Amino acid sequence: xxxxxxxxxxxxxxxxxxxxxxxxxxxxxxxxxxxxxxxxxxxxxxxxxxxxxxxxxxxxxxxxxxxxxxxxxxxxxxxxxxxxxxxxxxxxxxxxxxxxxxxxxxxxxxxxxxxxxxxxxxxxxxxxxxxxxxxxxxxxxxxxxxxxxxxxxxxxxxxxxxxxxxxxxxxxxxxxxxxxxxxxxxxxxxxxxxxxxxxxxxxxxxxxxxxxxxxxxxxxxxxxxxxxxxxxxxxxxxxxxxxxxxxxxxxxxxxxxxxxxxxxxxxxxxxxxxxxxxxxxxxxxxxxxxxxxxxxxxxxxxxxxxxxxxxxxxxxxxxxxxxxxxxxxxxxxxxxxx
Numbered sequence: 001x002x003x004x005x006x007x008x009x010x011x012x013x014x015x016x017x018x019x020x021x022x023x024x025x026x027x028x029x030x031x032x033x034x035x036x037x038x039x040x041x042x043x044x045x046x047x048x049x050x051x052x053x054x055x056x057x058x059x060x061x062x063x064x065x066x067x068x069x070x071x072x073x074x075x076x077x078x079x080x081x082x083x084x085x086x087x088x089x090x091x092x093x094x095x096x097x098x099x100x101x102x103x104x105x106x107x108x109x110x111x112x113x114x115x116x117x118x119x120x121x122x123x124x125x126x127x128x129x130x131x132x133x134x135x136x137x138x139x140x141x142x143x144x145x146x147x148x149x150x151x152x153x154x155x156x157x158x159x160x161x162x163x164x165x166x167x168x169x170x171x172x173x174x175x176x177x178x179x180x181x182x183x184x185x186x187x188x189x190x191x192x193x194x195x196x197x198x199x200x201x202x203x204x205x206x207x208x209x210x211x212x213x214x215x216x217x218x219x220x221x222x223x224x225x226x227x228x229x230x231x232x233x234x235x236x237x238x239x240x241x242x243x244x245x246x247x248x249x250x251x252x253x254x255x256x257x258x259x260x261x262x263x264x265x266x267x268x269x270x271x272x273x274x275x276x277x278x279x280x281x282x283x284x285x286x287x288x289x290x291x292x293x294x295x296x297x298x299x300x301x302x303x304x305x306x307x308x309x310x311x312x313x314x315x316x317x318x319x320x321x322x323x324x325x326x327x328x329x330x331x332x333x334x335x336x337x338x
Contacts, residue, residue, distance in 0.1 A: 087238055094117060097113055099112075132268065146282075152222075180310075181193055188324070254292055
């Protein structure tokens with residue numbers, strides 16, 4: 001599986017030692033102390049009252065190589081640089097976990113044993129997903145977000161793909177995700193999978209020219225524009241871009257906005273996406289036909305369904321029902337949008 005990770009011999013033990021140290025107040029400078037430790041597939045994040053420190057896991061697959069401390073340092077530096085595009089005040093830099101006479105210390109003066117991304121901690125109550133659940137999102141905030149994103153896409157580096165190349169990449173990615181979703185171990189409803197595939201194929205046959213015309217719009221985008229990554233401060237901030245693979249970040253801005261629209265719809269705020277996209281179009285020279293948006297939402301729903309079931313490949317994961325249910329939710333959205 002392309003998403004499965006391998007870990008070098010001995011790395012689990014070294015990671016456990018570092019994580020254990022970073023759970024202790026003594027590891028942090030000044031009066032900082034860890035309040036929460038969050039584990040993801042690719043990292044550990046340690047939250048203090050004012051900062052977040054991300055420790056990358058020593059993992060490896062065909063897309064990611066974080067096996068050595070030097071690899072992880074470069075990855076941290078890349079993450080900081082890329083995320084400063086949309087959240088410069090948040091990404092403070094890269095700091096070492098140093099070996100000192102008193103044990104492992106964040107930003108210590110001894111030899112580095114690992115590296116962290118240091119971030120300013122954002123208020124959870126200002127994140128878009130929380131605001132949606134509380135019913136506290138205002139149109140003015142969505143317009144402000146659209147302004148930030150329109151500026152970002154205007155200056156983002158273009159991919160310079162041909163029309164045929166862009167259409168081919170979309171088709172190949174959909175085909176790969178469908179193949180993955182059809183694996184018997186995931187036990188997803190065959191009729192639903194077939195309905196999604198049929199609807200998407202029919203749309204692409206009818207609208208191929210409109211998709212191909214978007215090739216000139218593809219840029220090095222954020223790559224993971226979800227509500228939980230959007231902070232509705234007075235000038236909105238967007239954190240946690242997909243930093244580990246540039247190809248996966250190469251997106252049509254309309255596709256990326258449709259992804260956020262899909263996620264807001266899933267959370268019960270279907271109005272956010274249309275408002276965001278309308279505001280973005282007013283602030284840009286993008287005259288994309290509206291018929292593209294449902295397809296892009298269906299496309300991203302298929303990708304998210306595959307990501308959900310890939311959690312079932314993790315032997316340590318026990319909540320299989322949750323991930324299978326989430327995959328089915330996304331597949332239903334993929335079908336409904338077309």
